[in-house]
Amino acid sequence: MRVNIGPVLVSQRKKRGITQQQLADFIGVSKGAVSKWETGQSYPDISLLPALASYFDLRIDDLMDYEPQLSAKEIQNIYRSLKKSFTTEPGDKVLTTMRSFVRRYYACYPFLQQMGMLLLNHFDLLPGKDMQDKTAKYVSEAQQLFIRVRKNSDDTELKLRARNMEAYSLLLLNKPTEVLSLLGTTTPEYIPTENLIASAYQMQGKTEQAQAVYQSAMYQASSVGMSYFTNYLVLLNDDPDRFGETYQRGRAYADVFALASLNPAVYLNFLLSAVMGFAHQQKADEVFAVLTDYTDTLADTKFPLVLHGDAYFDKIDSWLDHLDIGSETPRNSEMVEQQLIGIVLNDPTLAPFRNDERWAPLADKLKEINQNAHE
Known part of the structure; x- marks a missing residue:
């Protein structure tokens, strides 16, 4: 999810003519803490969110500017950026960044699908003892993302793509029996x-x-x-x-x-x-x-x-x-x-x-x- 609480706090505070110190005194934190919240350097403790929302007469979701989904263009930009990073950054750093994105947007299933694809397309560039070790680690990680998409998404087309990529992951993991169990054993009838x-x-x-x-x-x-x-x-x-x-x-x-x-x-x-x-x-x-x-x-x-x-x-x-x-x-x-x-x-x-x-x-x-x- 995207959490943009900083800009909301700045906007609401200025709208009401409240200083950072006044907000800090009401919540019971330091002025420096409020400043870090507003600049995005840190987030308020979850226990403080109800008081902050109440102070500005907002719902917690509105306070956090909560948005669990990324747009298609945002997904493209993140994928493009991570893909490019493989040419300039070590694989372990790219992996850490990707996993951070996955945790943040864990409810955005089109994004999870693309991060699974990113892993499948680049797992050879990630850290590991050898190709067998990398396959076991990162293809399995991609498979778990596809499983989450398949089981939780409401988008029929996306679920189908996730299922197929899950099957491809299983092939890479040398699990043909699981592939046939997932997809069936004959060519499906196709209605374009x-x-x-x-x-x-x-x-x-x-x-x-x-x-x-x-x-x-x-x-x-x-x-x-x-x-x-x-x-x-x-x-x-x-x-x-x-x-x-x-x-x-x-x-x-x-x-x-x-x-x-x-x-x-x-x-x-x-x-x-x-x-x-x-x-x-x-x-x-x-x-x-x-x-x-x-x-x-x-x-x-x-x-x-x-x-x-x-x-x-x-x-x-x-x-x-x-x-x-x-x-x-x-x-x-x-x-x-x-x-x-x-x-x-x-x-x-x-x-x-x-x-x-x-x-x-x-x-x-x-x-x-x-x-x-x-x-």
Whole structure:
């Protein structure tokens, strides 16, 4: 909750022509204590709140300017600030700040949802002995936030998102049985809400709004669909024929939606999955063909990443503004760039290909991209 008792005390005291000393004498504290309350350096003891409220003829909630919810823009700003802090502050300091926010806004469920997402997107940067230790600590912490949202929020859509992220947390914690128990064991029937919203706008004669809904739905679905191809490839490493066909279909899908420019992060993840799969199958020509596309795409991508439309998706700006964290990516995109480069340069899966004459030019280009990113 937000507690803004200081400005309320100043306003009420001046409105009635009362000095800090007079208020202090009535409450039974020092003038310095009142001064600290008004400047936000400290808060009155909870036992003093009824007397303060009575003195100014206010309800306690009005005295504290109590507001348990953050606006969407405030949530975006806090997430953005914490995300940026990972580039300038040690992880333990960012974690302390985040937990302080969580305690303060524990009744703001959209905010808790985003803090859970922050933990999932950055737990590797937080203190811990190793990745296993960090996963156990911080993914579990995120899971508890999602559980609180799922059990307590009245927002049906938010509860659904919290449930899904709880399931993702369970996957990271290597608890597949709990995932299936939470989500079920078959693909759920899907009735697209966006069709109903767009149809309602159309019936009202609001064609522009209906078009914007369909555009934002297709834009979002294109990225989700690309992730399906990425994850499916991982399951096909030992089935070269189906792997190759899935890769070709995924490339065609990405071309149709221009994902290399519209959402390069999801496209690069798809290419990386393809590189690792072809490497597993020891197909050098395919490895270097995909690596060339991967490197060229990285070179053409502008960081920091920001979600945006294009000449076709020209009505999605308002939708992007209303996303939980706006048009920015959940994780600091400069860190994403470094990881995308580092995986190719250092992953042992690609070790057998580093003596190939085709490797050096690509590695040099990736190193140049990385160097330019730090200038």
